[in-house]
Amino acid sequence: MSLVTTTEMFKKAYDGGYAVGAFNVNNMEIVQGITEAAGELKSPVILQVSKGARAYANHTYLVKLVEAAVIENPEIPIALHLDHGDTFELCKSCIDGGFTSVMIDASSKSFEDNIALTKQVVEYAHDHGVVVEAELGTLAGIEDEVVVESGKEAYTRPEEVEEFVSRTGCDSLAIAIGTSHGAYKFTAAQCTRNEEGILVPPPLRFDVLEECIKRLPGFPIVLHGSSSVPQEFVKMVNEYGGNMPDAVGIPEEQLRKAATLAVCKINIDSDIRLAMTGNIRKYFAEHPDHFDPRQYLKPARQAVKDMVAHKIKYVLGSDGKA
Numbered sequence: 001m002s003l004v005t006t007t008e009m010f011k012k013a014y015d016g017g018y019a020v021g022a023f024n025v026n027n028m029e030i031v032q033g034i035t036e037a038a039g040e041l042k043s044p045v046i047l048q049v050s051k052g053a054r055a056y057a058n059h060t061y062l063v064k065l066v067e068a069a070v071i072e073n074p075e076i077p078i079a080l081h082l083d084h085g086d087t088f089e090l091c092k093s094c095i096d097g098g099f100t101s102v103m104i105d106a107s108s109k110s111f112e113d114n115i116a117l118t119k120q121v122v123e124y125a126h127d128h129g130v131v132v133e134a135e136l137g138t139l140a141g142i143e144d145e146v147v148v149e150s151g152k153e154a155y156t157r158p159e160e161v162e163e164f165v166s167r168t169g170c171d172s173l174a175i176a177i178g179t180s181h182g183a184y185k186f187t188a189a190q191c192t193r194n195e196e197g198i199l200v201p202p203p204l205r206f207d208v209l210e211e212c213i214k215r216l217p218g219f220p221i222v223l224h225g226s227s228s229v230p231q232e233f234v235k236m237v238n239e240y241g242g243n244m245p246d247a248v249g250i251p252e253e254q255l256r257k258a259a260t261l262a263v264c265k266i267n268i269d270s271d272i273r274l275a276m277t278g279n280i281r282k283y284f285a286e287h288p289d290h291f292d293p294r295q296y297l298k299p300a301r302q303a304v305k306d307m308v309a310h311k312i313k314y315v316l317g318s319d320g321k322a
């Protein structure tokens with residue numbers, strides 16, 4: 001199988017009540033960990049590249065790593081997606097350069113400007129057999145170069161979604177219902193604490209999601225910023241010399257519920273970063289004499305694989321759906 005677009009994936013996910021995981025890739029170990037898990041579990045998967053990843057690893061290296069993963073995992077559909085494209089030129093460069101899907105994120109612009117830029121990308125993408133994700137509403141948090149201050153986020157207004165989708169022709173829509181980018185999704189003031197003293201974030205706005213679904217029947221919805229920041233990995237980081245107090249994410253059971261509804265793509269990045277970092281820190285602490293990068297990148301790659309397998313089975317529900 002060669003790289004695919006998300007069209008077929010999303011149709012099956014919508015009808016089947018599950019979501020496809022979109023995981024950010026930056027290097028070989030991450031690509032391998034994700035696709036080995038998806039391959040073994042017979043799950044479709046989206047590998048996504050941010051502007052920052054492209055700046056870090058270089059477009060060609062990333063595309064070739066993903067192409068290698070496609071060859072190694074011929075039984076599962078894999079899409080290559082641009083995460084948070086912010087200009088027409090960036091989207092065009094990825095469309096011309098082998099991506100099967102791009103996101104144009106003009107959500108910080110006015111409604112009319114968002115429509116105009118999204119439409120321009122959709123026209124070019126569709127002419128080249130590539131699909132487009134757009135965004136309405138603004139998520140809080142930090143993701144690579146996308147920074148939205150707490151308090152500046154805005155839930156998607158359901159009354160705008162039909163007009164936006166019909167005027168732009170986009171293929172999927174990212175909406176803001178309370179997810180957030182990064183490992184510090186909420187301030188302590190926005191949360192409550194459970195009996196163990198762990199922060200509990202405000203629940204996702206399922207009412208906003210339901211309203212969007214009603215207005216866009218059959219249309220794939222995307223959730224960004226959907227890491228759960230598992231406390232076992234925060235603990236591991238902190239135990240081995242890290243300092244990440246009060247990191248908090250979206251509870252997995254809420255994401256599982258969203259996946260059974262119209263949410264067809266769930267973006268997960270921070271959890272992979274955390275699992276890698278925790279395991280590398282642990283490795284260094286336990287093996288102070290080791291210096292071969294393969295020695296610590298091997299458990300890091302395994303941690304990526306275990307994390308993705310967990311998400312596929314218990315959050316996305318996409319195992320066996322390839």
Ligand SMILES: [Zn+2]
Nearest residue numbers: 143224225267
């Ligand atoms: Zn995002």
